[in-house]
Amino acid sequence: MNNNLKEQVLRSSGVNVLKCMRCGKCSxxxxxxxxxxxxxxxxxxxxxxxxxxxxxxxxxxxKCLTCFACVDRCPRNVEPAxxxxxxxxxxxxQQGNNHxxxxxxxxxxxxxxxxxxxxxxxxxxxx
Amino acid sequence: METFTYYPGCTLRTQAKDLxxxxxxxAEALGISLEEPxxxxxxxxxxxxxxxxxxxxxxxxxxxxxxxxNGRPLITVCSACHNVIKQTNYDISNDEEMAxxxxxxxxxxxxxxxxxxxxxxxxxxRDVIGFDNLSQKVVNPFKGKKIAAYYGCLLLRPSKAxxxxxxxxxxxxxxxxxxxxxxxxxxxxxxxCCGGYITLEDKAxxxxxxxxxxxxAKDQGADMIITACPLCLYNLKKNSGSDLPVYYFTELLAxxxxxxxxxxx
Numbered sequence: 001m002n003n004n005l006k007e008q009v010l011r012s013s014g015v016n017v018l019k020c021m022r023c024g025k026c027s028x029x030x031x032x033x034x035x036x037x038x039x040x041x042x043x044x045x046x047x048x049x050x051x052x053x054x055x056x057x058x059x060x061x062x063k064c065l066t067c068f069a070c071v072d073r074c075p076r077n078v079e080p081a082x083x084x085x086x087x088x089x090x091x092x093x094q095q096g097n098n099h100x101x102x103x104x105x106x107x108x109x110x111x112x113x114x115x116x117x118x119x120x121x122x123x124x125x126x127x
Numbered sequence: 128m129e130t131f132t133y134y135p136g137c138t139l140r141t142q143a144k145d146l147x148x149x150x151x152x153x154a155e156a157l158g159i160s161l162e163e164p165x166x167x168x169x170x171x172x173x174x175x176x177x178x179x180x181x182x183x184x185x186x187x188x189x190x191x192x193x194x195x196x197n198g199r200p201l202i203t204v205c206s207a208c209h210n211v212i213k214q215t216n217y218d219i220s221n222d223e224e225m226a227x228x229x230x231x232x233x234x235x236x237x238x239x240x241x242x243x244x245x246x247x248x249x250x251x252x253r254d255v256i257g258f259d260n261l262s263q264k265v266v267n268p269f270k271g272k273k274i275a276a277y278y279g280c281l282l283l284r285p286s287k288a289x290x291x292x293x294x295x296x297x298x299x300x301x302x303x304x305x306x307x308x309x310x311x312x313x314x315x316x317x318x319x320c321c322g323g324y325i326t327l328e329d330k331a332x333x334x335x336x337x338x339x340x341x342x343x344a345k346d347q348g349a350d351m352i353i354t355a356c357p358l359c360l361y362n363l364k365k366n367s368g369s370d371l372p373v374y375y376f377t378e379l380l381a382x383x384x385x386x387x388x389x390x391x392x
Contacts, residue, residue, distance in 0.1 A: 011178065011179065012177045012178055012179045012180075013176070013177065013178070014178045031319060031320040031322070031336055032325075032332070034335075035329070035332055062328075063325070063332075065280075065320050065322065065323045065324075065325055065336075066173050066174075066280075066323065067279075067280035067284070067319075067320035067323070068280055068284035068285045069280065069284065069319070069320065071284065071285045072283075072284045072285055072286050072294050079176075079285075081176070082176045082177070085175065085176050085177055086177055089175075089177055089179075089180070100327075100328075105327075108327045108328065110365070112142060112361055112364070112365060113142070113326075113327075113361065114138045114141075114142040114143060114357040114358050114360075114361050115137045115138045115141050115142060115169075116136075116137070116138040116172050116205070116207050116324075116356075116357050116358045117172075117323075117324045117326060117327055117358050117361070118172075118324075118327070119137065119169055119171060119172035119173075120171075120172030120173040120207070120323070120324040120358075121324045121327050121328075122172075123171050123172055123173045123175060123183065124173060124324070
C-alpha cells in the first residue's frame with residue numbers, strides 16, 4: 001500500500017475508482033486484453049487498493065493503445081484508460097525510466113511508417 | 128468562397144501527402160478556401176488525459192488560438208490531430224483549473240478558453256457543404272462499389288469530447304460513401320482499434336488487430352476500405368496481410384469530383 005502514489009494517480013487521472021461496479025466491460029472490450037498481465041478493470045481495483053507499484057512495474061502500462069473503448073463503454077463512466085495513463089506517467093516520470101530510447105527509433109522504421117506513430121510513442125513512453 | 132483555417136499536421140506533410148493534397152483540391156472544387164497558419168506545430172499524436180500534464184497540451188492550444196485570432200473555424204483531416212485538438216478544446220472549455228494553468232503558461236494577448244469551432248473534414252462535408260450538395264457535384268460516381276468505412280478509435284472517442292457521431296452506430300462515413308455514389312458496407316470491426324502506435328514495438332499485436340479489421344470488412348463483401356487516419360492506413364496495409372485495397376477518404380472524394388489527376392505532384 002502506497003498512499004502517496006495512490007493520491008498522485010487519483011489526482012492525475014481525475015478518476016473516482018469507487019464508482020466501479022466490477023462488471024468487466026472495460027476489459028471485455030480492450031483490444032490489448034491478451035497482451036496485458038493486468039487488465040483495465042484490475043487497474044481500477046488495484047489503484048483503489050493502493051497497489052500501484054505492482055502496476056508500475058508491469059509491461060501492461062505500455063500495452064494500452066489509447067483507443068478510448070473502455071472510456072466510452074463503461075456504464076459507470078469510470079474511464080479506466082485515464083487510470084492506466086496516470087500509472088504509466090508515474091513510472092516514466094522517474095529518472096532514467098523512459099520506456100523508449102530515441103536511438104532505438106531508426107531500427108523500428110520502414111519506408112512507410114507514419115510520423116504519427118513516432119510522435120505518439122514519444123508522448124506515451126518518454127519524459 | 129467560404130474560408131476556414133486548415134491544420135494539416137506533421138504526417139500530412141510527409142507520409143500522408145495524398146490525404147492532404149486531395150483534401151485541398153476537393154475543397155477548392157467545392158468552393159471552400161483552406162488557409163493554413165504559417166506557424167503550426169505538431170499536435171503530439173496522442174492526447175494526454177492526465178490533469179497534471181500541461182506542457183503536452185500547449186501545441187494544440189496554440190493551433191486553436193491561431194484559428195481564434197483568424198476569426199475562422201478550424202478544419203482538421205488527420206484523425207489523430209482531430210482527436211488531440213478536439214479533446215484539448217473540450218477540456219479547456221470544461222476544466223477551469225486546466226484552462227488557468229495553460230493560460231498562465233502561454234501568456235497570450237487574450238486568454239484562450241475554447242472559443243474556436245473545430246470541424247473534421249468529414250463534418251465540413253456534412254454540416255457546412257451538406258452531403259446532398261456534395262452528391263450533386265459528383266462527376267465520377269463510385270457506382271456499384273462496395274466501400275467499407277473504417278472509423279477506428281480516434282474519430283469517435285471519447286464521444287463526449289469528439290461529438291462527431293454515435294460512437295457505436297456511426298453514419299457519417301457511410302453517408303459520405305452514398306454521396307459519392309458508392310454502397311456502404313457495415314461490418315463489426317469498423318470502430319475497433321487497428322493497433323495504432325504499438326506497431327513500433329509489437330508487430331504481432333498490430334497484425335492481430337489490423338487483420339481482424341480487414342477480415343471483418345472482407346467477410347461483408349467490401350471491395351475497398353477507407354480511412355481518415357495515416358496510422359490506420361499503415362497498419363491495415365502493412366500489418367494485416369490482407370489484399371483488400373485501403374484508401375484515404377479524400378482520394379475517393381477527389382476522384383468523385385473529377386479533380387484527382389490535377390492534384391498529382
